[in-house]
Every structure is written in structure tokens, then in C-alpha cells.
Amino acid sequence: MESKLNVKLINHTPEPERTAASAARLCYSPVGAEKLVEDMTDEEIEDLLNIILGNGHYSTLEHVTFTFAIEGISRVTSHQLVRHRIASYSQQSQRYVREKDQFNYIIPDKIKDNEELTELFIENMKQQQKLYNKLTAGLMEDGYEEKEAIEAARYLLPNATETKIVVTMNARSLLHFFEVRCCNRAQREIREMANEMLNQVKDIAPIIFNNAGPTCVTEGRCAEGAMSCGRINELKEE
Numbered sequence: 001m002e003s004k005l006n007v008k009l010i011n012h013t014p015e016p017e018r019t020a021a022s023a024a025r026l027c028y029s030p031v032g033a034e035k036l037v038e039d040m041t042d043e044e045i046e047d048l049l050n051i052i053l054g055n056g057h058y059s060t061l062e063h064v065t066f067t068f069a070i071e072g073i074s075r076v077t078s079h080q081l082v083r084h085r086i087a088s089y090s091q092q093s094q095r096y097v098r099e100k101d102q103f104n105y106i107i108p109d110k111i112k113d114n115e116e117l118t119e120l121f122i123e124n125m126k127q128q129q130k131l132y133n134k135l136t137a138g139l140m141e142d143g144y145e146e147k148e149a150i151e152a153a154r155y156l157l158p159n160a161t162e163t164k165i166v167v168t169m170n171a172r173s174l175l176h177f178f179e180v181r182c183c184n185r186a187q188r189e190i191r192e193m194a195n196e197m198l199n200q201v202k203d204i205a206p207i208i209f210n211n212a213g214p215t216c217v218t219e220g221r222c223a224e225g226a227m228s229c230g231r232i233n234e235l236k237e238e
Contacts, residue, residue, distance in 0.1 A: 061171035074106035104162035183214035
């Protein structure tokens with residue numbers, strides 16, 4: 001059956017903005033470790049973060065991490081996600097998790113806009129499940145253990161198959177992730193996921209992520225050049 005996107009921020013560095021500001025302060029202050037955090041006011045934290053963000057000194061943001069539990073995304077999107085290397089991933093295994101009933105899947109919006117194509121897509125997913133079941137049962141009849149059978153049968157599962165993943169990124173990596181994946185040039189599925197992640201971290205660290213997003217929004221320029229979606233022109237007219 002079709003899956004829906006679900007993104008949940010399940011953990012993060014306590015007081016992330018105070019942590020990042022304290023790391024920055026250490027670089028330029030004689031204050032010892034014990035007083036480094038406790039002596040900073042909220043105003044000092046905001047001023048210091050605005051300075052390091054304005055100057056592009058993002059290394060202190062690497063001391064702050066955010067962990068998300070994400071489900072309702074396709075293997076297409078998880079393949080795009082893991083290209084962001086400065087991160088940690090734990091993904092549901094198709095070697096150990098058997099698709100006994102109809103596996104969950106993602107239908108691209110371009111296909112969902114066409115009723116006939118949607119029916120064809122869903123029918124194909126049903127046929128893939130039947131073949132998966134047949135292969136798994138056949139391999140087990142041949143004497144293979146269930147784990148061995150499903151790790152072989154998974155080769156026929158399509159990119160549309162839903163996956164679940166836990167992702168941890170530091171704040172610096174997230175800023176780059178949002179720059180690339182919140183852009184209209186990103187595929188819609190990962191763009192929607194990235195926007196939801198951004199909404200959630202803004203609640204926790206509003207100063208750090210206040211200006212996060214594609215370069216057309218954050219810097220008034222388009223990083224895509226000739227491949228621009230045209231949004232930059234719309235923003236300039238506002």
C-alpha cells in the first residue's frame with residue numbers, strides 16, 4: 001500500500017545554540033571550561049552565533065547534532081540521502097525484514113496525477129509482491145533458511161519500496177543539506193522531506209537555521225546557473 005512521509009526529530013544536542021556559541025567563544029576567550037557555558041547570556045549567544053554565521057565560520061556548528069527518524073520514503077530518496085556523507089545512518093534491512101504482505105511503496109506525484117497510470121503502477125506493485133512471495137517460498141523449499149531466501153528475493157523489489165531510516169547530522173551538514181535539497185531542482189520527495197526536517201530544527205535552534213534553505217533564499221543567488229528553476233527571478237521581483 002502507499003506510504004506517507006513521516007519525519008520526527010527524536011534527539012538533539014541539549015541547548016544546541018549555547019553549545020555552538022560556547023565552542024566559538026573558546027576560540028577567542030581566556031574563560032575556562034567551567035565558566036564557558038554558564039556565563040553566557042541569551043543575548044551573547046545570539047550575537048556570537050550571528051557573527052560566526054555571517055562570517056561563514058561554521059566549524060563550531062559541528063558540535064551540535066540532530067537525529068531524525070524518517071519513514072514513508074522510497075529507496076530512491078534514501079539513495080539520494082546517503083550521498084550526504086557527513087552523517088550517520090541506520091536503515092531498515094531488506095535482508096532481515098521480510099515483506100510478507102503487500103510491501104509499502106511510494107507513488108511519484110507525476111504518476112498520481114494520472115488515474116490510469118496510477119492503476120498501472122499499483123498493479124505492478126502487486127505483481128512484484130506476488131513474485132517476491134513465490135521466490136521466497138521457492139528458495140525455502142530448496143532448503144535455504146528464511147534469511148537467505150529474503151536476501152535473494154529482495155533483488156526484485158523496486159525503487160518505489162518504502163524504507164525507514166534514522167539519520168544523524170551535525171548542524172553544519174544540515175545547513176548544506178537544506179541548501180541542496182530544499183531547492184526546487186531537488187526531486188520532490190526528498191525536497192518535502194528536507195523542508196519538514198528544516199521546520200523541526202528551526203523550533204530547536206532558530207538562530208542557527210533562521211536563514212537555512214536554497215541559495216536563492218539565503219544569498220539572493222542561484223547555485224544552479226543555467227539549470228535554474230527560475231525562482232530567483234521571482235524573489236528579485238518581490
